[in-house]
Amino acid sequence: MDTCADTLTPVPACALNGSDGHGRTLWGRSFTPPAFTSAWKAARRFAPCAPTTVAFTTGAGELFTLVYDRVISRHTDPIEKKPFFHFRPGSEAYSIATVGCNLRCSFCQNWRISQWPKEHLPKRLEGTGEVQSNEPVCPRLTEMGERIPGEPVTPALVVESARASGAASVAYTYTKPTIFYELAFDTAVLAREAGLANLFVTNGFIGEAAQREVGPVLDAANVDFKFFSDESYRHISRCRLQPVLDAIRRYHEMGVWLELTTLIIPGVNDSDAELADIAGFIADLDRAIPWHISRFYPAWKMADYPVTPQATLERAAGIGQAAGLRYVYAGNVPGMAGEDTYCFRCGAKLIDRYGFFARESRIALDGTCPDCGTIIDGIGMGAE
Numbered sequence: 397m398d399t400c401a402d403t404l405t406p407v408p409a410c411a412l413n414g415s416d417g418h419g420r421t422l423w424g425r426s427f428t429p430p431a432f433t434s435a436w437k438a439a440r441r442f443a444p445c446a447p448t449t450v451a452f453t454t455g456a457g458e459l460f461t462l463v464y465d466r467v468i469s470r471h472t473d474p475i476e477k478k479p480f481f482h483f484r485p486g487s488e489a490y491s492i493a494t495v496g497c498n499l500r501c502s503f504c505q506n507w508r509i510s511q512w513p514k515e516h517l518p519k520r521l522e523g524t525g526e527v528q529s530n531e532p533v534c535p536r537l538t539e540m541g542e543r544i545p546g547e548p549v550t551p552a553l554v555v556e557s558a559r560a561s562g563a564a565s566v567a568y569t570y571t572k573p574t575i576f577y578e579l580a581f582d583t584a585v586l587a588r589e590a591g592l593a594n595l596f597v598t599n600g601f602i603g604e605a606a607q608r609e610v611g612p613v614l615d616a617a618n619v620d621f622k623f624f625s626d627e628s629y630r631h632i633s634r635c636r637l638q639p640v641l642d643a644i645r646r647y648h649e650m651g652v653w654l655e656l657t658t659l660i661i662p663g664v665n666d667s668d669a670e671l672a673d674i675a676g677f678i679a680d681l682d683r684a685i686p687w688h689i690s691r692f693y694p695a696w697k698m699a700d701y702p703v704t705p706q707a708t709l710e711r712a713a714g715i716g717q718a719a720g721l722r723y724v725y726a727g728n729v730p731g732m733a734g735e736d737t738y739c740f741r742c743g744a745k746l747i748d749r750y751g752f753f754a755r756e757s758r759i760a761l762d763g764t765c766p767d768c769g770t771i772i773d774g775i776g777m778g779a780e
């Protein structure tokens with residue numbers, strides 16, 4: 397897990413040089429059904445960087461995505477790596493991502509793929525003019541679409557591959573499903589029909605219309621809860637705090653299983669006051685929401701910051717417990733005991749984890765603590 401809860405490593409070198417290795421010609425996909433139009437207008441209002449990354453607008457205000465059918469990665473991960481500790485623990489998640497992100501976090505550990513479009517594509521297209529509905533979007537979009545790195549896919553191929561892998565779920569992760577929303581949504585619909593769960597690992601910076609549209613086919617979301625400071629969100633991640641808080645509340649209201657992750661950066665968001673604000677917000681919403689406290693490792697534009705001391709992680713965990721949270725995990729430190737699951741009522745150790753792996757679970761098949769019978773919050777907690 398990492399800054400965005402889930403790290404993609406290594407990034408295939410061939411995937412970053414603009415060649416997909418398949419010689420296919422793709423162009424920007426239009427996504428203008430009514431439901432999407434309002435969603436993307438909302439996203440543009442909140443995240444003005446989005447249309448200049450992997451979605452482009454014409455003079456007529458129509459948006460086009462360049463990443464609908466090209467993933468930079470697809471493979472199976474332990475679900476604990478996302479991290480989800482209370483959703484089918486010990487299962488595997490078939491994970492996909494495209495290049496691009498609607499944020500620009502200075503500490504991004506996936507920056508080579510999340511920031512690829514901003515580093516390699518023009519910020520805007522001039523003189524695209526009117527678009528004829530059945531024509532390729534425009535020559536320049538076509539040319540840019542060909543430069544998007546990755547492997548061609550379709551939603552059906554992703555679902556078929558996920559089933560063949562034996563995964564229990566499809567995770568939309570590494571960068572952000574918001575930026576490849578159309579691919580994620582269409583895949584999620586097919587995955588649900590195929591009996592697979594759908595997981596978003598997300599920064600929470602999503603328009604309400606899009607979130608409400610995908611909610612019915614989404615099973616769980618791990619949202620980065622990066623800061624409790626609008627200033628930090630603005631200056632470090634180039635977005636705002638309030639839309640993230642709103643999205644977290646909406647996921648909970650929609651019944652999507654929710655876990656939250658905070659990367660603790662020394663000197664940035666490690667004060668008692670800010671950690672108490674984060675923990676208090678979660679506790680007010682629902683004390684059963686797991687809070688993942690994650691160690692920061694220097695990266696990208698914050699390569700000169702120190703690694704989070706273990707004592708800081710333990711202090712943050714104590715603040716979460718003092719706020720009344722039932723499940724607080726301090727991790728991104730292999731071997732640290734803070735990633736095991738305990739019964740919040742009797743304190744019995746229930747799941748033993750090491751790194752990204754759940755090694756042993758004592759939770760009963762009906763999802764209860766074998767010692768005191770308390771129901772352990774989550775989905776599929778007692779599954780074999």
Ligand code: SF4
Binds near residue numbers: 399497504570
């Ligand atoms: S939100 Fe985007 S830029 Fe920020 S850490 Fe995650 S992938 Fe990187």
